Amino acid sequence: MRVTLKIWRQAGPSAAGSFSTYSVDDVKDEMSFLEVLDVLNERLTEAGEEPVAFDSDCREGICGTCGLMINGQAHGPQRGTATCQLHMRTFKDGDEITVEPWKVASFPIMRDLIVNRAPLDAIVEAGGFISADTGGAPDANLIPIPKPVADAAMDAAACIGCGACVAACPNGAGQLFTSAKLAHLNLLPQGQAQRWDRTERMVETMELFFGSCTNHGECQEACPKEISIDFIALMNRDYVRSKVKNRKLIGQSFP
């Protein structure tokens, strides 16, 4: 099978970018999309050209490093998979495939298809952790947690931070990522002590970098972990509650 790749090339963060077209022959059905880029890069290197820079790490859909806009969809046309899990059997012989990096103001392009996703780290650094003292490691299942709650927290924790939600959002909003990072702690008993502080800080850090939600639902379609926008609703509710609760806390503390 033979495909034509229309790839965004950009030499550096401040350089002007443009599309270059490459043709790749003998692509096999079972190759992943990243392997096709590997094959292309080998040829480019042999020919003395600059290879296409792209991010990847585990190549089994669990690290969140890879992420490309393929034919106008984040992570390509297949639902619930990252770019590394997208196999060439999804495409037909002779297809022209457009490959772009995430294009969001707060994800500056470093080179070709690589973007800087540091703002996602900023959101997690603002409160996506539990620092309250929890004592020694407790026995398993010592804290009773209803099954649906544990399941929902796990669904949220599946987020790998690839940034596809922000990339797919017509508003460049970071709501799905932030709400997933919030929910996987805020739903569980261990996360309660810092719940309102965490919610306020993470939402406000998100709003420094990203746009706002208009409930299109593109993010949950793009998410390789199929995280639901139900978590965004939870975040919207928790944020306003956090404003009320944190206001009460001010009166209770002695600075």
Added chain:
Amino acid sequence: MTATQEAPGLTKNIDVRPINKPKKPLPFPLSLYQTAVGKKWVMALTGIGIMGFVFAHMIGNLKMYLGAEEYNTYAESLRELLHPIMPKHVVLWVMRFGMIGMFAFHIHSAYTLTLMNRRSKPQRYSRQDYVAANYASRTMRVSGILLAAFLLMHLANLTWGKVLTGKGFVEGEVYANVIHSLEQPLVAALYIVGQLALASHLFHGAWSIFQSLGINNPRYNGLRKGFAYGFTALVCGLNLTFPVAVLAGIVKL
């Protein structure tokens, strides 16, 4: 990436400059309106208020089918709401100021959030295939602007009686005024376009309210869209019958 000046609360690892400035927090309820999530709450709550008005307006207009006397009495009674308790016109004006306030907040939050979204997404993809976003959700700004224009036209037409009044506008003769306006095919067409814009706006907005306010339960989520589609069909469907009924001569002097 060049290291940029550090925003408050961001560690040195974050080498991307924020696109939105951190705001100095105002006292509590106002601080909510400084944030995008809070503004979406305001949009949702004012949306509910405006939907309530639109629904009541549609119910009131159904009186048109009961004849001139019923319709005019109804319209006049709006000026005398709660009359023996309150002086005439007072409740009407309280409601009018409430509506103006709700529209102002709804439009202002939409405007500022749109600017925020534009900052976050300065560049489009060369190609983007939408999966979930529908026509209504992507044209909320267009349908919103159309609705604002329609609202002004409607006020100038049937409240102030200044434009497109046809054979003449007489204050208090509401039934005749409506027929004189809507019997002109061009004016009827404007009203129909306005209702289609309303339908498109409600189709996404009435569902979006639940999500913005965090009213979400997987068991009942299907009902949220059902409510939005039902409300849109009911209000816009019945509103559309008015210009059609006048044009068809079902409602006549």
